[in-house]
Amino acid sequence: MAAIDCGTNSIRLLVADLPEPAAGPQAPLTDLSRRMEIVRLGQGVDRTGRLAPEAIERTRAALAGYATEIEKLGAEQVRMCATSASRDASNADEFRDMVRRTLGVAPEVVTGDEEARLSFTGAVRGLPADAAEPYLVVDIGGGSTEFVVGTRTGGVEAAVSMDIGCVRMTERHLAGDPPTAEQVAAARADISAVVDRALAAVPGRDAATLVGLAGSVTTVVAIAQDLPGYDPERIHHARVSYDQVAQVTTDLLAKTSEQRLTIPVMHPGRADVIGAGALVLQVIMERAGMSSVVASEHDILDGIAWSLA
Template sequence: MKPSSYLELPDAADASEQDSQVPLPEGARRVAVIDLGSNSLRLLVSQVGGDGRIQVLNCVKSMVRLGEGAFENQALQPQAIERTVSVLKTFARTCRSYGVSKVVAVATASVREAENGKEFTERVKAETGIDFSVISGPEEARLITKGVEASLPRADYPRAYMDIGGGSTEFSVSREGELLAAESLRVGCVRLADLFFKDFPDAVPKAKFREVQDYVRDKSVMPFKRLLAKKPRELIASSGTAGAIASLALSMRTAEQTSVSSDITVITIDEVRAVVDKICSSTAAERAALPGMNQKRVGVIIPGAAIFLTAMEELGFNQISITDRGLRDGVLIQYLETEGLIPGRAVESKQRGHAVKSLAKTFQIDVRHAKQVSFLSRSLFSQARELGLTDLPKEWEALLGYASWLQETGISISYLRQRQHSAYIVANSDLLGFTQRETHLLAAIIYSSKYYGKSHPFFIRLSDDDWKKAAQAGIFLCLAVGLDKSHRSAVTGVTLQRSEKGLTVRVESDSPSPIERDCLERMAKSIAKALNSPIEILWTDPIGGEVKDGVPETAIKAWRRKKANRKKKSKLKKAKNKLKKKHHKK
């Protein structure tokens, strides 16, 4: 295995001042990726040329162990926070010295599970300018797969991927760029070290190691079944734990056995078992002296090895390939694809759409209605932007489309409070392709479409600024839902126009739509207030032509007559029931 390309950053040492300002070639741009795990903090600085060629300028890693004590206390600990913030300040200076134009920062298990995770990211942004996106476990697995797969030769069979982190371990199965499965287990080397090894600073008995393996098996039964159902033929591992185990395995080989490619190391399950025997029988000092062993990994290498070996045994692999690619590479590739600097944007968009529609169909939503609401909400938003009615960027159009598909997921729980339940379901879902913030933005759009101006629910964690933006987007979702209240897709188009009186909403339908018209009338005042403009509604009907503020009068009268008759029948029924009760008492 080739030596790691990472420079180990000693604690908070200021190693960046040596790069006063690295010259930037013409047409190139520099991007930095920061990967904040529960054990390690990594920085990757890359330069992207005008031709899309990527050149790595610097790789830095510091084992800050942010997750130390976080999982048992449900909160990031003060000392771990200070260590991490200190190193992040150094990373920020390094990025400035390279003239980085964009820093893409992601945080994983320790931050997403901690009760003070939001406060931590806000402090980091205030003190360093680095704005972290917190990603879900399955999304982490997807990005790891993306980063690792990009370095591998193409294969027409499924491959399984494993990345052992400090707080969680991610698994996935992919074939030729298509993600077939993504799993995140709440077992990581730091989490297990806190749970099992506080009383074992030195040698670890075999019985204790088996106890940890049993714990991992118990947590992974169903996820491993789902992975095996995809029939992977190869297992590839990334992460520092995997690299450390590979280095130890190589050091135990004879000269004749050693054969390492430049990018991939292959070791057998027997070699992994030999490594386990070696580290479990060693004291902490002896483990620290082993080849390739970082002093800060001494306390977490045994629980990491327990996860590593258990996965090989349960998934049925006799050998495993180790790579030094990982999450940061996947994050970089995704950013470059999103910005159009390299091909792949269509694949990313397809993944997000598939995740949203899969969740929607799980709750058996009305697909025809979802498509109609998506079409109308995006159309309204696009026109509102052109007219200057909203200052939300164009990216929110896609979020509105996704929210349209998910706004009815809560109807299976309660019709009357469906939007609140829908928001809760979305906020607590692991949507592949979305960051935690984006998932909560979708939930906030759905919630605001019904409860505009109401207090924010506890389960959606967003800043006040994000809530204001989501409330703006929620207005267009509210309008779109109202324009298909009957689920008939009768409205064929809606046009927003500026007029002397304010804003004209021109609605076209292929049949009389009294329910939609009545719904629009009831919403008119609140929408006018939200858009800060008086509203005039014009409804175009194929039978009655254009009618101001409504549909043809005959259709309205017929609908209102039916409604009045239903009320009358209901009152008569209640009166009869009262008489019956009185008669029964007598």
Template sequence: MLCGCIDIGTNTTRVLVADAREGRLTEVLQRRAFTRLGRGLTPGGAIPAARIAENAGVVAEQVALAEQAGAQSIRTVATACIRVAANREEFCRAMLEHGGVQVSVLDGEEEARLAFLGATKTLEQPLAGRVAVVDVGGGSTEIAIGTVDGGVEWWRSLAFGSGFLADAYLGDDPPSRDQLDEVRFHASQMLADIDPPPVDVAVAVGGSAASLRRLVGDVLGHESLERALRELTTGPAVDVAARFALDPQRVRLMPAGLLALEATGQLLGQPLHIARGGLREGVLLDLAGM
């Protein structure tokens, strides 16, 4: 069964089409557009009409791509940016009228559950014990803890992500040490009152984590994160992007995402292993009843 997921996030809108068979997903198509819907948006603020129209066009293109790839069922989800927008109903109406899709706006709990499902069910080797899945998105960070067989037992959704932190603090290119310290402090303060249960292993999902794999490999510990931060801040984003074959817009966000991942890893007391799947894969697995 070919299933499609369109994920409308704070920084990007992505389409993923995969073949779901025998408990496995085989990717057929994936495309991404940087839309930065959440740029400058505060909780309760309204997404500008021009950005809504632009995103509706992106969604319409991605729906067409998914249908051309043979997707028999397509689910469209939206996360933090749309969740907190004053005009979320207007946004969803525009996606239906001009993008051709009904949008499901995920609450924090459902976003955490689907990210956990996508991360833990697409592993090459099953993980034993209690697993933490950290999903640093553009506008929020979800932490979900549970077991591969039993699912989520504990979760939190926190109102900070790479887009929010970069917009709030990282005004220079490359960012200064003081700006990076402000991001680090903000992330640690947001997590100060969180008391998660102990875990045996932690995995990271989301755009920042996936991009960091190109810089330092599959494990984000203290040394690898410090090395990645040095690489990301040694020159302008366009130069770093060319060196590592990344999008310059992603590079501008990555130091903030990295510091959010660093803070959550310290909270959990574990290095973060970068997962192969996340929210979109979770949506497809859920859609296929797997």
């Protein structure tokens, strides 16, 4: 099976085999291929309400490579889910037509609620035993952040998607390089108000464990661990404290994009927006009263794959 997650900042592919039934309900998928490209599909959407032609073309080029990989590995089922940017854009039909021509299947522009549920499914399978329930799972994307509360056995109890993400907050508030104190304060105020609304909609403050998903979280956790390079095995299920997240966020927001590029774990396509992503994570931890966060490399992409089972 092949799963594709097309978000505001990146497009990702997972080709995997399902575990054998005898392996049990928490057995992992067998990865055949995981790929990620930064395409910035949501470039300017918060301002213009439209997908930029150059962003659609970047996405098409990445998708063409994925189509070749899917065919080579012989995946029998393909599901592509498109999220925040393609929900918000007035010219989303152009994007959907491009996907049909390139991939051979239509993208599903999932609702925020479905995005949250897929993220939760991908994240909670295989969590370590010391990750106490219930969980607050937060998926910090480029255009939106999903907040999901639930348990491993009972599933999702409540979910909400909010329009805060690393690309959207950077474009809206953090124009400076590095951003000014006034810009950071405006971003923090905006994020705090939205997070408070999210936590009024889902009982996140009652959760025992915060699980963080997507590139902003995994990059912050990698920096907090002072890794010499991006290492998914060391990042997956690593737990870092609020104090570590706050220090990394402060350091990132004080650096220029060029200086962030010198950080060993930094993906070049994330350097200009990682400060906003880190700030979203820090504010969530503050407003939810969480002393630590567990990072997961498994997220909506894995949830899409499991949905094909």
